[in-house]
Amino acid sequence: MKCPKCKTTDLKKPDYNSPWFCEACGGMWLINNDNSCFPNTVTATMNEHLSEDSHDKKTGICPSGHGLMIRAKVDIDEPFYLERCTACGGIWFDKGEWQRIGENNLAQNLNDIWSLSWQRAQGKAKNRESFLKTNQALLGEHIFQSIMALTEKLKDHPEKERAIALLQQEIL
Numbered sequence: 001m002k003c004p005k006c007k008t009t010d011l012k013k014p015d016y017n018s019p020w021f022c023e024a025c026g027g028m029w030l031i032n033n034d035n036s037c038f039p040n041t042v043t044a045t046m047n048e049h050l051s052e053d054s055h056d057k058k059t060g061i062c063p064s065g066h067g068l069m070i071r072a073k074v075d076i077d078e079p080f081y082l083e084r085c086t087a088c089g090g091i092w093f094d095k096g097e098w099q100r101i102g103e104n105n106l107a108q109n110l111n112d113i114w115s116l117s118w119q120r121a122q123g124k125a126k127n128r129e130s131f132l133k134t135n136q137a138l139l140g141e142h143i144f145q146s147i148m149a150l151t152e153k154l155k156d157h158p159e160k161e162r163a164i165a166l167l168q169q170e171i172l
């Protein structure tokens with residue numbers, strides 16, 4: 001099994017009850033949510049420091065060969081992302097992430113974190129989609145598309161509030 005982040009490094013299992021590790025980046029691969037080995041049997045030094053940000057931002061491929069994993073945000077003080085393979089349920093922790101899970105007493109509720117974060121994200125996307133659809137139907141395609149185009153242009157404009165005020169004043 002290759003490390004999903006380093007790609008060429010083989011994952012190693014120090015002993016039978018241990019999760020798989022990447023010696024190069026300190027990442028950890030937990031299969032079957034076997035958190036009985038979590039986090040005590042693992043030497044703390046291996047995961048002492050947080051991984052480089054770049055590793056947390058990249059989405060990896062399941063080490064067991066199931067393709068791209070799906071990220072879930074762990075919404076704590078300094079949020080980070082866990083990755084899970086939907087096919088085998090394996091969870092990838094970048095260096096230091098499992099320790100933070102442990103420190104925040106989340107180890108026993110890994111599935112919950114994951115499904116909550118996932119559901120929130122899904123719910124948001126769904127709400128937005130149906131909100132847009134309703135407006136599209138009520139306003140008509142032409143106006144809807146013009147507004148969306150304008151929205152896109154104004155999103156990062158420093159004077160966007162002025163633009164909204166102008167629009168409001170001219171219309172009402």
Ligand SMILES: [Zn+2]
Binds near residue numbers: 004023024
């Ligand atoms: Zn690695």
Ligand SMILES: [Zn+2]
Binds near residue numbers: 062065087
């Ligand atoms: Zn998998």
